Amino acid sequence: MEKIRTLRGFRDILGEDIEKFERIEGASRRYLGLLGFAEIATPVLESTDLFVRSIGDATDIVEKEMFTFTDRGGDSLTLRPEATAGVVRAYLQAGMYAKERISKVFTIGPMFRHERPQKGRFRQFHQVDVEVFGTDDPFIDAELLWMISLLLADLGVKRYSMEINSVGCRLCREEFRAVLVSYLETRKDRLCEDCLRRLYRNPLRIFDCKNTQCIEVNSESPLLFDYLCAECGSHFNSFLSHMNGFGVPYAINKRLVRGLDYYTRTVFEITSDELGAQKAFTAGGRYDNLVEEMGGQKTPAIGFAIGMERLALIVGSGERPRKPVFFFAYLGEQAKAYLAPMTKAFVDQGLPVRYSYEGKSLKSQMRYADSLNADFVLILGDDEISRKVVVVRNMKDKDQFELPLDPSGLAVELKRLFHKE
RNA sequence: GUGGGUGUAGCGCAAUGGUUAGAGCGUCAGGCUGUGGACCUGGAGGUUGGGGGUUCGAAACCCCUCACCCACCCCA
Numbered sequence: 001m002e003k004i005r006t007l008r009g010f011r012d013i014l015g016e017d018i019e020k021f022e023r024i025e026g027a028s029r030r031y032l033g034l035l036g037f038a039e040i041a042t043p044v045l046e047s048t049d050l051f052v053r054s055i056g057d058a059t060d061i062v063e064k065e066m067f068t069f070t071d072r073g074g075d076s077l078t079l080r081p082e083a084t085a086g087v088v089r090a091y092l093q094a095g096m097y098a099k100e101r102i103s104k105v106f107t108i109g110p111m112f113r114h115e116r117p118q119k120g121r122f123r124q125f126h127q128v129d130v131e132v133f134g135t136d137d138p139f140i141d142a143e144l145l146w147m148i149s150l151l152l153a154d155l156g157v158k159r160y161s162m163e164i165n166s167v168g169c170r171l172c173r174e175e176f177r178a179v180l181v182s183y184l185e186t187r188k189d190r191l192c193e194d195c196l197r198r199l200y201r202n203p204l205r206i207f208d209c210k211n212t213q214c215i216e217v218n219s220e221s222p223l224l225f226d227y228l229c230a231e232c233g234s235h236f237n238s239f240l241s242h243m244n245g246f247g248v249p250y251a252i253n254k255r256l257v258r259g260l261d262y263y264t265r266t267v268f269e270i271t272s273d274e275l276g277a278q279k280a281f282t283a284g285g286r287y288d289n290l291v292e293e294m295g296g297q298k299t300p301a302i303g304f305a306i307g308m309e310r311l312a313l314i315v316g317s318g319e320r321p322r323k324p325v326f327f328f329a330y331l332g333e334q335a336k337a338y339l340a341p342m343t344k345a346f347v348d349q350g351l352p353v354r355y356s357y358e359g360k361s362l363k364s365q366m367r368y369a370d371s372l373n374a375d376f377v378l379i380l381g382d383d384e385i386s387r388k389v390v391v392v393r394n395m396k397d398k399d400q401f402e403l404p405l406d407p408s409g410l411a412v413e414l415k416r417l418f419h420k421e
Numbered sequence: 422g423u424g425g426g427u428g429u430a431g432c433g434c435a436a437u438g439g440u441u442a443g444a445g446c447g448u449c450a451g452g453c454u455g456u457g458g459a460c461c462u463g464g465a466g467g468u469u470g471g472g473g474g475u476u477c478g479a480a481a482c483c484c485c486u487c488a489c490c491c492a493c494c495c496c497a
Contacts, residue, residue: 005488060495064422082497111497116422118491127497205495259496269497276491283497307497331455362455370457381455395457 009115009123020312021126025108027154028128028306031147037104037130042086044110048076054085054290056261058201065113067123079112082260083129084287084303091133092296103133108308120278126308136288136300138235141266142242144304148270148282149248156316157272160281162249164268165256166236167204168228170289176227177203187217207255218255225254232265239266258283262290266302272314281310324418327374328355329365331381338380338407345407349415370395376418380405 006012013021029039048068055062067079080086087107090096096103108128115121132140145162152160167173180203188196190213195206207218228236243250250268258267267285275281284304291299326346330336336359346353354372356365362379369377379391389402390410403410 008488065495113496115495116493117489118493121496125497129497277493278496280497305497310497329456361453363453363457364450366455366457368457374457377457379456383455391456393456398457400456 007123009117009121011122011124017312020315021308023155023315024128024306024308024311027151028106028108031151031154032106032130035104035143035147037106040087040090040105040107041109042080042083042090042107044080044112045077046080046086046089048078050085050089051078051081054088054262054294055082059259059261061113061259065115067112067114081113082111083107083109083127083305084131084260084262084290087129087131087303088291088294088296088301091131091291092294097134097297097299100134102135104131105133106130118278119276120281120307120310120313122309128306128308129303130284130305131301131303133291133299133301136235136265136286138239138266139242141239141286141302142246142248144284144302145243145250145268146246146248148304148306149246152270155311157311157314158316159274160270160272160314161251162268162270163253163256164239164243164250164266165253166225166228166232166239166265167257167263167267167285168224168232169264172227172229172232173204173224175229176222176224179222179227180204180224183221184217190214190217202261204257205259207257223254235265258285262287262293264288268304272310274314275310278310280307281314282306323352324375325352325354325373326414327365327369327372327377328353329362329369329377329379330355330359331362331379332359334382334385335380338405341407342378342410345411348408349411349419351411351415351419376414378410 032039048066051066052062057063061081066081069077071077087105091103091105096105106129108126110124110126112124114123117123130144132144145164149162168176181199184191184195184199184203184206188199191199191206192214195214198205204224206214253269256267256269263285265286265288268283269280270282271279272281273279282304284302286300286302288300289298291297291301328339328342328346330339339355343353343355354369354374356368359365362381366377375395377393377395379393384390384402384405388405390405391400391402392414393400403413
């Protein structure tokens with residue numbers, strides 16, 4: 001019979017991987033909590049319209065990467081390809097804007113894109129997604145990047161670069177678009193097929209192209225950055241001064257653009273050269289018009305997402321101090337009768353306890369204890385039962401001593417001896 | 422969707438077209454019947470990803486297919 005495996009691009013997360021995920025989640029919740037962010041969880045499945053309207057129907061994500069299907073009732077549903085759309089929907093649906101002036105929220109969970117898998121890219125991947133609604137103050141833009149730098153330091157990520165840019169508002173973008181299209185039209189012959197297609201649909205994306213000819217054309221092209229309106233320009237300068245205030249290192253990349261239509265003004269991308277082709281592991285930006293476009297009041301907002309699989313590839317190996325582990329080895333049926341009381345006593349005291357189910361020979365149980373990295377082995381056989389004691393063996397230095405055979409008293413005593421905080 | 426690479430035991434690997442596909446690590450048992458790691462012995466574990474073809478003979482060569490990895494595209 002054919003073995004059933006995970007679907008292409010889907011995978012089980014276990015062992016070291018899940019430990020890294022837990023560390024990333026733990027550190028994220030810690031710093032986000034300190035700065036007043038509330039965790040929310042939104043559904044993985046949403047109406048297809050939500051993503052088409054927010055991400056943009058001309059983007060690659062919507063055009064060819066969504067897991068979309070028709071349900072039994074005939075509705076078009078989509079597994080979320082990113083988190084912002086759902087969070088914006090929740091913000092409006094729960095009326096958060098009426099309950100608080102500024103809403104700082106985050107969500108952690110899986111996203112789905114139907115792409116060909118490669119290093120750091122899966123069809124089901126996970127993000128820590130952070131959003132702030134209700135202010136266009138550039139201080140928050142800098143605060144977010146500073147928070148990310150704290151998080152990365154905490155996780156032992158040292159080599160990364162933070163690139164920032166401004167893509168302006170609707171006004172500057174309209175003006176620039178006309179300038180850019182006329183520039184590119186005179187150089188059509190040097191653009192690749194993809195870029196010709198992008199020319200009228202989404203000309204800003206041409207900056208992303210890696211074709212050498214296109215890069216040449218790009219290197220001389222006018223820059224949106226130089227066409228920012230007065231408000232957007234001063235917003236960016238103010239953002240920079242706050243970045244300096246926090247002391248966060250950054251690099252301005254005037255060609256940095258984003259693949260989702262909703263971004264305005266501040267955009268950023270954090271990359272690592274240890275990641276291969278998919279080097280961006282965190283990215284985001286401001287989206288001052290999206291809430292309004294989704295049917296809400298005009299509400300400026302900013303957010304970012306951390307790609308957990310990619311971050312997990314570069315986090316340092318975190319060796320947290322481990323509490324001593326106790327193994328209970330028993331010999332014979334009489335001793336096994338103590339297994340339940342012993343286990344209960346250890347768990348009551350919060351002590352990690354291990355044991356074998358089959359019993360078997362002491363040698364076999366010792367081997368098993370060793371394979372589980374037990375720090376202490378408690379040995380109980382007929383001899384100990386008749387003497388009303390338990391042998392405690394320290395596996396590191398091979399010292400052995402005896403304690404009275406009384407499960408709860410024993411657990412309390414072992415906690416006192418070896419689990420000092 | 423396109424291109425390249427790789428598929429042999431649980432894992433990482435070996436095997437000029439030639440007997441019954443091997444060893445290491447891991448696992449289980451024993452040596453040692455109440456004391457772990459080291460050592461020794463033994464056991465279990467394979468549709469050589471799948472299908473077809475060439476051949477006296479295929480893990481190997483050819484074709485198809487599937488999976489994984491990397492890259493393009495795009496993105497976290």
